[in-house]
Each structure stands twice: as C-alpha cells, then as structure tokens.
Amino acid sequence: MIQYFHTKEGRGKNCAVDCYRRGKLDYFFAYPEDYAHASIEWEGATFKRPARHPAFEIIFVYSQEDGKISLYMKGKSETKKEIRALFADTILGLELGEFVEDVRVYDFSPLHNDNPTFQFPPDSGIQSVAIKKFRLVIDGTKERITLEVNPTQNQNAVYELRDRLCKNIPVSQLTITQVGIVVTFVPEPETGKISTRSFDISWPNSCSLKHDGKDAIIRKMLIDSGIEPRAL
Helix, strand or coil: CHHHHHHHCCCCCCEEEEEEEECCEEEEEEEEECCCEECCEEECCEEECCEECCECCEEEEEECCCCEEEEECCCCHHHHHHHHHHHHHHHHCCCHHHCEECCCCCCCHHHCCCCCCCCCCHHHCEEEEEEEEEEEEECCCCCEEEEECCCCCCCCHHHHHHHHHCCCCCHHHEEEEEEEEEEEECCCCCCCCCCEEEEEEECCCEECCCCCHHHHHHHHHHHHCCCCCCCC
C-alpha cells in the first residue's frame, strides 16, 4: 500500500497500522503519511516555517464468516477498488473476486443530538426505543469514552451523562463509533408480558441483530430512521 500511494500519488512514504479483533470482525486502521506542508509560526522570538507530515486514515473491516470486506477512506472509487484489491491480496491472500464488497455504513448522525426521533408505524409492535450506550472517540486522538446507562426511567439519560462528563469537549468533536439500543415492544395481548430487545451497532457496518422475527422489525425501524443502510 505504501508503494501504491508513493508511486501513484507521491505520498505514503511511511505508514502505521493498528489491528483489532472485535467479536467476529477484524479491524485494520492504517495511517499513511500524507503530503507534507509547511506552516508559518513563531517559536519564542524565532520565526519558522516547519514542515508538517500529517497522516490520512484508511479503515478496513473484514468478516471471515460472511466473506465481506468494508473500506473507509476518502478518494476516488477507482482508488478505493485498487486499495481493496491490495488489502485482499497482501493481508488476506485472496483475489479481489473472492469476497463480497460491502461499502454500506451505518449513519449515526441522527443520534448526535438528544431526544432522537425513531420512526416506526403504530402497527409495528414497538412501544419505545432508547439509547443505553455510546462509545465515543475524541476527534484527532485515539481516546475512547464509553457511556452506559439504564434508560428505563429517562430515555435521555445517556445524553445527560455525555454532557456532564464531556462538558469541556464540544459535541462536534465527539464521534460515535458504537451505540447500544434497547427496543421495548407493546405488551402481549394474552399475557400482558412486555418484551425488550437490546443490541449493539458498531461503525461502520456491524450489528448484532438478526434478520428475522422482531429483529427484522427493528431493522425496518432503523432504515426508516435513517440509521441502517438500505439494501443495495
């Protein structure tokens, strides 16, 4: 990958890669060196133009079980395709056609502000939806914050906890990378029993929900709420 960017675009001389295993997914965070640029600044009484060598981010998420690979990076679609092929060949030992590309990602933007509106029809069987957990990343750092609450009495509890503990950090600098949601269904007519379903969604496209029964109803709610990507 370094050779690709260095030859094609004149950047990427150096690169650091962090690897993580989360459940059944493998995450690869690559940080190639971007184009150098000079800044103008004073250091005490000395005027300087130091060279800066920022990094840009590339994220690969691989599911061996599903045979899917997801890629997050800024750039042209052709570049992304070539980077996927390099990743598949170098890291996974696969030909590009041997896996299914999944470029869909969950959209957490509707969840940044408190009291988010979840969309579901009255006949869905859903009574309420609440967020019980956030995993946040502070932009420009590798620091992560996990917040978890019991939203039974206060559906806005996780946002109040976020605002209290992160009051010195602007919300715009907090990126949601995982969300825990609990869905409460209307009582069953025969027994009056109330059932709930708790699940996690991790960016970019990992979800613990299945695709049948009440999980299918919840996925429809996530689609209508603009969170889950629609099927291609």
